[in-house]
Amino acid sequence: MEQVNQVTTKEKIDLVTGGSVTTPKGFSAGGLHCGIRKQKLDLGWLYSDVPAQAAGVYTTNVFQAAPLKVTQESIAKENKLQALIVNSGVANACTGEQGLKDAYEMRESFAKAMGIPEYLTAVASTGLIGEPLPMAKIQNGIERVHDQENKETSRFETAILTTDTREKGVAVQVEIDGKLISIGGVAKGSGMIHPNMATMLSFITTDAEVDDQALTAALKEITNKSFNMITVDGDTSTNDMVLVMANGKAQNKALTENHPEWLLFVNALSVVCELLAKEIARDGEGASKLIEVQVRGANSDEAAQAISKSIISSNLVKTAIHGADANWGRVITAIGYSGQQLDPNKVNISLGPIAVVKQGVPFAFDEEKAKTYLLQDTVVIHAELGDGEGSAAAWGCDLSYEYVRINASYRT
Known part of the structure; x- marks a missing residue:
């Protein structure tokens, strides 16, 4: 389909100093220690003030973990999400029917805590394969998500890590339709990283208004050139995903492939994904370069x-x-x-x-x-x-x- 006056220059994309997944309007995040891990933060969440258009890309491993199945089910209902709950330390993979039940329970409890429908809630887990989730500890953690001391983006970035040595967050801004649009992202990943997804999670947010089908197509194309082009050790894991949420709070005209500045948005999203992919590769287990x-x-x-x-x-x-x-x-x-x-x-x-x-x-x-x-x-x-x-x-x-x-x- 012909596209007119497309803007493609990356010079129009500004990197936000100290930017994060909550740089876009309407997003908040937090994290806490619920006891899955000995001392480190191990339960994090991301929330949008309003339901957001959502798209996801998932691991190609045939042993797909329970949280991925629940998240895909949530998105499939209306192609929207409003919140995400994620734990580290236990992957909830290869855990059978009980693992699936626990993932649903995690979704239900967090949705109730945030006052939103279950289908607008995504679930993610990362960590050791084959271990059951300690649901009592997770439930206790969910009960504390509104505590003020836990409401910091940096705590979310830390809570999703496993063997990573540092947090990975980035944000960029562009002007579209005369509106300032932000795209932010966070990622975890250090080992079991290989093209076609691996032990990595990435959550990307934007306050742009984006058509759901266009968003899905863009994420798949960009993932193939960013997250699917990294490797640490050649192992592809069971859990991992890239999710993007677009809540429209920038109040631009809906972005589709026919919008004159569509490629500017795609390029900005590409920059975020590529920077996060590089950070995952740089932080490979034991890596020095x-x-x-x-x-x-x-x-x-x-x-x-x-x-x-x-x-x-x-x-x-x-x-x-x-x-x-x-x-x-x-x-x-x-x-x-x-x-x-x-x-x-x-x-x-x-x-x-x-x-x-x-x-x-x-x-x-x-x-x-x-x-x-x-x-x-x-x-x-x-x-x-x-x-x-x-x-x-x-x-x-x-x-x-x-x-x-x-x-x-x-x-x-």
């Missing part, structure tokens, strides 16, 4: 995505980067087994600004300069294929001794 893979010149964007995922998922590439070893052979090997058609004689590879392969053969480079570059906390691998116009980016982290230590004792 963020790795970004940029693939250009592929036969198609899909081919570029497959190749970039192949490189970022390679444990040999990840360990080489951890050791600051410019072992480009591991990169070219990952390209070769990606399953994509390409001409090996056209491939160029560089580590940041340092060319290491040209036309498929080694290119002389300064090993010490390469090592110095690889010691930085962000490393970019460039692969130019020379076969077409396809491009993609993927993000991950190095694989360290600390990753093994964390996961060798996760249950203890």
Whole structure:
């Protein structure tokens, strides 16, 4: 469908200093310690003053946890949500009928506490798989959601974490229809991260008025280029989701694919998702650096995505980067087994600004300069294929001794 006067420049998107999931009008959040975990905050909630258009994307793991089923059921009724309750410490996955019953009970109790219908309430859980939820502790926590000391966005950001080392929040603002529109987001994720969703949760809010079908389509497309392009360890988990809520409090004209500033909104939403995805990759368990893979010149964007995922998922590439070893052979090997058609004689590879392969053969480079570059906390691998116009980016982290230590004792 033809779109007229579309605005696409990201220069019109402003990053909000200290921005968060409650930067958009009408959203509030909080968190508390209910006793699932020993000391850390473990129960968080997000609330909109009014029902919001909602869309979600979920893990592809066939063992989909009970909270995801309940949340999908809630959204399916009217494509709307008003509130979210999430616990950390216990995933409520592989818990059978009792797990599903507990997820429904969690939804019912929180909806009652907030004075809203159950179908406007989403449920999420993250943590250890196979353990039942301690419902008495969760119920006790829900009874305290209105306590003033628990009503802080930072407490929500902390309550959803598991092995993460830091909170992950961001917000941007754009002007659409002469109205200032905010988009905020929060995420958790550190281990069991792999393309096609993993042990990660992300909740995104906006005060824009957005058509529900357009919002769903935009979220799916953006997720494929952001959250689905990160990896830490190659494991795809059971629980995880990206949810977006748009409550319309900015009072703009309803955004659809035909709105002249639709692409400006999509780009702003993309910025939020990409920044959160990068933060998840950077905070990988035991990680010391963020790795970004940029693939250009592929036969198609899909081919570029497959190749970039192949490189970022390679444990040999990840360990080489951890050791600051410019072992480009591991990169070219990952390209070769990606399953994509390409001409090996056209491939160029560089580590940041340092060319290491040209036309498929080694290119002389300064090993010490390469090592110095690889010691930085962000490393970019460039692969130019020379076969077409396809491009993609993927993000991950190095694989360290600390990753093994964390996961060798996760249950203890």
